[in-house]
Amino acid sequence: MADSQPVRIPVNSIKTLPKLAGTIVLVGPPNAGKSTLFNQLTGLRQKTANYPGVTVEKKQGRLRAGNVLLDAIDLPGIYSLSPASLDERIAVDVLLGRQHATQRPDGILAVLDATRIQQGLYLLRQLLDLQLPLVVALTMTDASQRRGLRLDIPALAERLGVPVVPVVATTGENLEQLRSALAEIPHTPTSQRSHSWPALQAAARAVLAKAPPRTSISQVEIERALIDQHSSLAVELAASLGQSAVTELATQSQQLFAAAPALATEARYGHGWARDQLQGLTGDSGFVSTIWNRMLTFAQQPVPAMLLFFVVMFMVFQAVFAWATPLMDGIDYVMSGLGQWVQSLLPAGLVSSLIVDGIIAGVGSVIIFLPQIMILFLFIIMLEDSGYLARSAFLMDRAMRALGMSGQSVIPLVASFACAVPAIMSTRVIATPRERLATILATPFITCSARLPVYALLIGAFVPATPYGGFNLQGMVLFGLYLLGIFGAGITALIVNKLLSRGEHTSFVMSLPDFRVPNIRTVLMQLLDRVRVFLRRAGRVIFVVTVIVWALAYFPRSEPAAIQTASDSSVAETRQNEQAAAQLENSFLGRAGKFVEPVFKPLGWDWKVSSAVIAGFPAREIMVAVLGTIYAVGDQADEQTLAQRLTESTWPDGRTVFTLPMVLGLLVFYALCLQCVATIAVMRRETNGWRWPVIAWVYMTSLGYLSALLIFQLFS
Amino acid sequence: MTLAELRTGERAEITSINTHDPTVLRLMVLGLVEGVSVVQGKSALGGDPLEVHVAGCALSIRREQARCFEIKQ
Ligand SMILES: Nc1nc2c(ncn2[C@@H]2O[C@H](COP(=O)(O)OP(=O)(O)OP(=O)(O)O)[C@@H](O)[C@H]2O)c(=O)[nH]1
Ligand SMILES: [Mg+2]
Numbered sequence: 001m002a003d004s005q006p007v008r009i010p011v012n013s014i015k016t017l018p019k020l021a022g023t024i025v026l027v028g029p030p031n032a033g034k035s036t037l038f039n040q041l042t043g044l045r046q047k048t049a050n051y052p053g054v055t056v057e058k059k060q061g062r063l064r065a066g067n068v069l070l071d072a073i074d075l076p077g078i079y080s081l082s083p084a085s086l087d088e089r090i091a092v093d094v095l096l097g098r099q100h101a102t103q104r105p106d107g108i109l110a111v112l113d114a115t116r117i118q119q120g121l122y123l124l125r126q127l128l129d130l131q132l133p134l135v136v137a138l139t140m141t142d143a144s145q146r147r148g149l150r151l152d153i154p155a156l157a158e159r160l161g162v163p164v165v166p167v168v169a170t171t172g173e174n175l176e177q178l179r180s181a182l183a184e185i186p187h188t189p190t191s192q193r194s195h196s197w198p199a200l201q202a203a204a205r206a207v208l209a210k211a212p213p214r215t216s217i218s219q220v221e222i223e224r225a226l227i228d229q230h231s232s233l234a235v236e237l238a239a240s241l242g243q244s245a246v247t248e249l250a251t252q253s254q255q256l257f258a259a260a261p262a263l264a265t266e267a268r269y270g271h272g273w274a275r276d277q278l279q280g281l282t283g284d285s286g287f288v289s290t291i292w293n294r295m296l297t298f299a300q301q302p303v304p305a306m307l308l309f310f311v312v313m314f315m316v317f318q319a320v321f322a323w324a325t326p327l328m329d330g331i332d333y334v335m336s337g338l339g340q341w342v343q344s345l346l347p348a349g350l351v352s353s354l355i356v357d358g359i360i361a362g363v364g365s366v367i368i369f370l371p372q373i374m375i376l377f378l379f380i381i382m383l384e385d386s387g388y389l390a391r392s393a394f395l396m397d398r399a400m401r402a403l404g405m406s407g408q409s410v411i412p413l414v415a416s417f418a419c420a421v422p423a424i425m426s427t428r429v430i431a432t433p434r435e436r437l438a439t440i441l442a443t444p445f446i447t448c449s450a451r452l453p454v455y456a457l458l459i460g461a462f463v464p465a466t467p468y469g470g471f472n473l474q475g476m477v478l479f480g481l482y483l484l485g486i487f488g489a490g491i492t493a494l495i496v497n498k499l500l501s502r503g504e505h506t507s508f509v510m511s512l513p514d515f516r517v518p519n520i521r522t523v524l525m526q527l528l529d530r531v532r533v534f535l536r537r538a539g540r541v542i543f544v545v546t547v548i549v550w551a552l553a554y555f556p557r558s559e560p561a562a563i564q565t566a567s568d569s570s571v572a573e574t575r576q577n578e579q580a581a582a583q584l585e586n587s588f589l590g591r592a593g594k595f596v597e598p599v600f601k602p603l604g605w606d607w608k609v610s611s612a613v614i615a616g617f618p619a620r621e622i623m624v625a626v627l628g629t630i631y632a633v634g635d636q637a638d639e640q641t642l643a644q645r646l647t648e649s650t651w652p653d654g655r656t657v658f659t660l661p662m663v664l665g666l667l668v669f670y671a672l673c674l675q676c677v678a679t680i681a682v683m684r685r686e687t688n689g690w691r692w693p694v695i696a697w698v699y700m701t702s703l704g705y706l707s708a709l710l711i712f713q714l715f716s
Numbered sequence: 717m718t719l720a721e722l723r724t725g726e727r728a729e730i731t732s733i734n735t736h737d738p739t740v741l742r743l744m745v746l747g748l749v750e751g752v753s754v755v756q757g758k759s760a761l762g763g764d765p766l767e768v769h770v771a772g773c774a775l776s777i778r779r780e781q782a783r784c785f786e787i788k789q
Contacts, residue, residue, distance in 0.1 A: 079745050079746055080745050082745070084742055115772050115773075116771070116772045116773040117772070118747060118771040118772065119746065119747055119771065119772075119773055122745070122747070149772070260735055261735050261741055263741040263744070263745065264733070264735045264740075264741055264744055266745075267741070267744035267745050267749050268744070268749050268750065270745075271747060271749045271752070272749075301758050302758060302759075302760050302761050303761070306761070393776075394760055394765060394767065394776045395760045395761065396760075397760065397764070397765050397776070397778070398760060398761070398762050398764050398765070407765070407776065505737075505738060505739070507738075507739035507742070507778070507781075508765060508776065508778055509739060509742050509743055509746065509775065509776065509777060509781075510775070510776045511746065511773050511774065511775055511776075512767060512774040512775065512776055513774075514774075
């Protein structure tokens, strides 16, 4: 989007029309509250959560500061300008102006966590080196107050020579003051480098002197290359620096860092500097110990944390069936009422069938699962925002290591209970390439929310709701399918590890956030966002596929033989049903389905199920919509639910299609198969090629097919 | 004595660091440098990884790397 495009702003909110005055970037350590602040300032809704590594790519927005507008870029968190993983590299590249398609920023909004101020200052020293106008926003000031931490903010601002604004990013407290500080950015002269490391600066200048004249390479870039000579930045610079400058760089680095690795020397220097800045300005007025705090501390301990995790997880699966049912019945009632209302308005025929059998039966059969999906999302969001997820990464590290991953992999794996696509993106924080690949390939096995409608439909229709020792059997089967997904993920990671391991160094370093009561606003906002995504999918992809499938199932039309006006209405109804079924068999879809039926017949699937599964390859929940449409077209009795129609579905010779072995096979097929175009696309992007997505697809599809075959053949 | 031997709840000061392990460099960037005082938290089941508190923040660190930090109490 062009920068000069006018932005629509309510006329009465500001007097003069603001103009765009530059680009600022939000930079800070992971989990400092950058995205929360970004959302407050821009009014956007980027994902926020209480673990490091939530944001893994740059996000753009626009904010008002005083009477100017600024473009704002939210970045992944970094601890220093020497990136250790892909997400950090993106942040550093944007900062140094090395990202193509993003211009060099005009100013920096440094977002530092008040409870971890020393870590923040360590980064700040390097940011000040960039010689850009800079404003510090000190977040988590509410949390630091609760902890009894004291900090003399005006004195710190004085020492640093930049504005320091204390805020609470979650509530938006003190935001106006921050905005007015930001408004000064376009008028601020670039800062002097009073905090740099003199020896390093001198070395960088010596290298630049040997570089080709009029080079666009900045002194800061040379400094970073001096500190980490093997970084990708150093390698890229070497290409454009010229031979004599590269030699000089090696010599200077040797002189500066002969005794110890450069990063270690910098760490010692930088933390010494940060401590000096804080000297005499911090204090501790005593930890405020409340019952709540003590409970949180208790819950963070390994054994209680593990127990709590399993109890909560088990409850969720119970809730998915028990609590969601009334809501689902409500939606179902509205849907079928809608269908009958449309039928009463329109004459029977093409249009009525499109709306009732196509759209309402198809899209409706997916929307009905919204309550269950919301319960699942609510659980995941609470897990993320309470800090529990980061804690489980810590607790699971050892177990994950045995599988060729690390504790860091827990975060993407849990995220894929919602959807594998963002989960695969979040593997960027994993520094070891092999561990990252293992996690990417394991992720699609985890039961995502698109599988839930399929599971819920089949379990709801074919597993009895008998209580076993107080637990619902349906909930237990669902739980078993989730475990199967976890098992598949683990085995896959193990295989990748066995095949690719070359004994390289692996690591797990993470900063662990405190437990926190999830922020209601965050939770609701994110839940609504997920609901919106779900409904948008239902309204677009699923809608389109459903209409196409309906058309394929409805045409070609043969002239219905005039139905004899039989005195017995049930006879007439049976005849109508027979006719509808025959019509469906002869439709385009019926013929195509019959064509592929032999492939799936060994699994016990008839042509209807086979067509629905094939239609579901772009996205899993489409299968439910397509089943909804096919059975609605082939049936005249409209008051039946999809589950009832499935139960009554038979082979031509009268045997039931949905026998228990067939249903179990179908469920396992869905647990193991990779039916998601979006996942394949993101895999291709994150692994830079088609190789891994193709391998993953073939592997998972054959695994699903063979397992379903085995189950059906063994138990039939 | 190394950081790996520090017991839960005990406080110590880092005296020297073996920087041959690349992950140790990362930990130094996060604040584990000579002269800082650390407090040991609860370790995960099986005693690995450890939770170490330094300058207001909790770090997860594996036993393997904890051995690279010499401490005095
Ligand atoms: N109490 C309190 N919580 C905050 C504040 N700012 C952010 N949070 C919470 O801190 C957590 C992290 O916030 P994010 O905005 O995701 O942090 P981030 O810096 O974008 O993190 P990454 O993207 O991982 O680098 C979330 O749970 C927020 O709700 C604050 O000022 N006070
Ligand atoms: Mg973020």
